[in-house]
Amino acid sequence: MKYVIIGAVAGGASTAARLRRLDEKAEIILIEKGEYISYANCGLPYYIGDVIKDRNKLFVQNATSFNQRFNITVRVNTEAIRIDKKKQCIELFNSNTGERLIETYDKLVLSPGAIPVIPPFPGINLPGIFTVRNVKDTDLIKEAVNGQEIKHATVIGAGFIGLEMIENFHHLGISVTLIERAEHVLPPVDFPIAAIAQKELKRNAIQLMLNTSVTGFSKSNTGRLLVEVAEKEAIETDLVILSIGVKPNAKLAIDAGLTVGEFGGIVVDKYLQTSDPNIYAVGDVIEFANPITAIVSPTYLAGPANKQGRICATNIVHGNKQIYNGSINTAIVKVFDQTIATAGLSERVLKQRNIPYVISTTFGGSNAGYYPGAEQLVIQLAFSPQNGTILGAQVAGIKGVDKRIDVLSFLIQQTGTIYDLAEFEHAYAPPFSSAKDPLNMAGFVAENVLNGINKIYYWDQIDRLKTSVFLLDVRTEKEYEIGTIDGAKNLALDSIRERMGELPKDKVLAIFCKTGIRSYIAQRILVQNGFEVMNLSGGFDLWKICQDGRVDETMSLLEAK
Numbered sequence: 110m111k112y113v114i115i116g117a118v119a120g121g122a123s124t125a126a127r128l129r130r131l132d133e134k135a136e137i138i139l140i141e142k143g144e145y146i147s148y149a150n151c152g153l154p155y156y157i158g159d160v161i162k163d164r165n166k167l168f169v170q171n172a173t174s175f176n177q178r179f180n181i182t183v184r185v186n187t188e189a190i191r192i193d194k195k196k197q198c199i200e201l202f203n204s205n206t207g208e209r210l211i212e213t214y215d216k217l218v219l220s221p222g223a224i225p226v227i228p229p230f231p232g233i234n235l236p237g238i239f240t241v242r243n244v245k246d247t248d249l250i251k252e253a254v255n256g257q258e259i260k261h262a263t264v265i266g267a268g269f270i271g272l273e274m275i276e277n278f279h280h281l282g283i284s285v286t287l288i289e290r291a292e293h294v295l296p297p298v299d300f301p302i303a304a305i306a307q308k309e310l311k312r313n314a315i316q317l318m319l320n321t322s323v324t325g326f327s328k329s330n331t332g333r334l335l336v337e338v339a340e341k342e343a344i345e346t347d348l349v350i351l352s353i354g355v356k357p358n359a360k361l362a363i364d365a366g367l368t369v370g371e372f373g374g375i376v377v378d379k380y381l382q383t384s385d386p387n388i389y390a391v392g393d394v395i396e397f398a399n400p401i402t403a404i405v406s407p408t409y410l411a412g413p414a415n416k417q418g419r420i421c422a423t424n425i426v427h428g429n430k431q432i433y434n435g436s437i438n439t440a441i442v443k444v445f446d447q448t449i450a451t452a453g454l455s456e457r458v459l460k461q462r463n464i465p466y467v468i469s470t471t472f473g474g475s476n477a478g479y480y481p482g483a484e485q486l487v488i489q490l491a492f493s494p495q496n497g498t499i500l501g502a503q504v505a506g507i508k509g510v511d512k513r514i515d516v517l518s519f520l521i522q523q524t525g526t527i528y529d530l531a532e533f534e535h536a537y538a539p540p541f542s543s544a545k546d547p548l549n550m551a552g553f554v555a556e557n558v559l560n561g562i563n564k565i566y567y568w569d570q571i572d573r574l575k576t577s578v579f580l581l582d583v584r585t586e587k588e589y590e591i592g593t594i595d596g597a598k599n600l601a602l603d604s605i606r607e608r609m610g611e612l613p614k615d616k617v618l619a620i621f622c623k624t625g626i627r628s629y630i631a632q633r634i635l636v637q638n639g640f641e642v643m644n645l646s647g648g649f650d651l652w653k654i655c656q657d658g659r660v661d662e663t664m665s666l667l668e669a670k
């Protein structure tokens with residue numbers, strides 16, 4: 110058998126190695142357009158920021174070591190430029206020698222990744238404007254940062270890579286402006302969680318320009334770059350990172366007549382086989398049904414690409430046996446001291462898709478409060494109002510975010526419910542968690558919400574509700590004096606049993622405490638005494654996060670100057 114794989118990084122290298130492990134006799138050829146194979150593209154921003162100091166650490170394998178270990182022929186600087194499905198061959202172009210050659214295959218695997226979206230803005234080709242996709246891009250950025258005086262950088266696009274670039278420029282002492290067309294950073298998460306990232310960016314003096322569209326680039330009188338934006342003054346800068354998204358690199362597949370989908374990605378079946386039975390495809394280039402919505406879309410993540418490589422190789426060698434179940438887009442990003450993570454569907458997507466959901470937000474400590482080093486975690490769950498199936502989860506905090514999101518991700522993948530979350534058994538000792546992990550607590554609260562014991566309202570409903578409800582802060586008098594929600598009256602939880610006569614029975618009591626726990630206790634007391642009560646999900650702290658994380662239009666403009 111002869112297997113040829115196009116693209117030698119996440120999906121391609123994984124496929125090739127697994128093919129060899131399963132088939133010692135086959136001829137395997139790995140084709141890579143660039144100079145490097147199997148490198149850590151996820152590490153590139155950290156190399157630019159000098160967090161990873163040694164460039165060699167980015168390279169997991171090279172052509173020689175890969176060949177030695179796996180007996181695989183690796184052709185770098187070699188681009189696949191045409192596929193002939195009928196003749197089962199591909200045309201290759203070696204950019205070093207200018208040579209063209211034809212290579213036949215029994216089975217072909219496509220893993221050419223994604224390409225950055227680069228709109229045809231005026232001035233887009235000016236020096237100093239970069240994308241971050243591969244080692245070549247990284248070397249160019251590194252060269253610019255080391256060689257010239259870069260005082261200010263502008264990052265366009267506040268997705269995961271954009272935020273990583275910001276932090277790394279900041280680490281190098283470069284001041285940064287972030288321009289994002291959407292109304293908040295990290296579009297895959299919902300505002301309250303994005304607000305935590307925004308607050309952290311502001312704390313680190315990053316200038317945020319949200320709701321802002323770039324229209325083009327030009328040169329200033331002093332020779333610096335000008336980033337032109339709609340309805341606002343242009344930003345003078347030394348370097349621009351364009352990270353507004355990627356799209357599947359599917360030209361080769363389209364030219365070959367393989368079926369592509371709505372997003373321009375290669376359509377594969379559950380065995381990762383394309384519309385041609387001799388061609389499989391994996392990674393950023395494919396489109397696949399989301400297991401929750403069944404809607405087909407691309408996923409641009411390293412984990413799925415690597416796992417697909419393994420499944421694809423198994424199916425090639427053993428026949429189509431192993432099924433790929435799709436990705437729920439589990440992702441995590443470090444934003445200075447904060448970590449933001451997501452799995453499954455955001456509230457925005459649930460709304461768009463008309464999927465019924467309930468949101469519940471809770472706070473918890475990363476470990477036992479009495480043990481040093483505990484940090485606050487915010488957990489937002491979206492679940493089905495019918496049966497409690499978890500549809501999406503977002504977690505933010507300084508410590509312990511990763512392990513929580515991994516549990517949630519796995520539960521979502523297994524169609525787990527909030528009841529499973531409440532019962533989930535974790536490894537506990539004070540340095541690591543509490544006897545009831547914040548995830549258990551999130552499950553308990555969601556359970557109470559679903560069975561009606563804890564009737565809730567949300568931070569963004571307060572302004573609208575204020576005129577009709579009695580807004581009640583049940584924190585201590587001292588906490589109330591430091592700051593509360595405008596219009597709220599105070600009656601501390603511990604006085605409620607004695608003083609409930611002061612509260613109106615003809616109005617709904619919209620109560621809140623710091624995070625929703627004390628107010629839940631107050632709610633239980635009051636409801637059993639004939640009051641109608643709603644409890645603020647996430648409490649005062651979540652409301653405050655949403656206020657602090659807001660980026661005022663004028664403020665962002667002033668800050669950016």
Ligand code: FAD
Nearest residue numbers: 116118119120142151188189221222392393409410411414
């Ligand atoms: P790639 O790994 O991109 O490999 C595709 C390869 O194919 C490229 O080397 C390309 O040169 C080659 N190629 C393309 N066309 C041809 C051709 N015609 N002939 C020959 N070779 C060709 N994901 C995460 O989950 N977590 C992260 O933290 C994370 N961070 C990232 C940071 C950066 C800066 C980048 C760029 C990506 C990051 N990703 C991250 C995304 C992740 O790297 C990708 O999802 C993953 O690499 C996709 O694997 P792939 O095999 O589909 O494509």
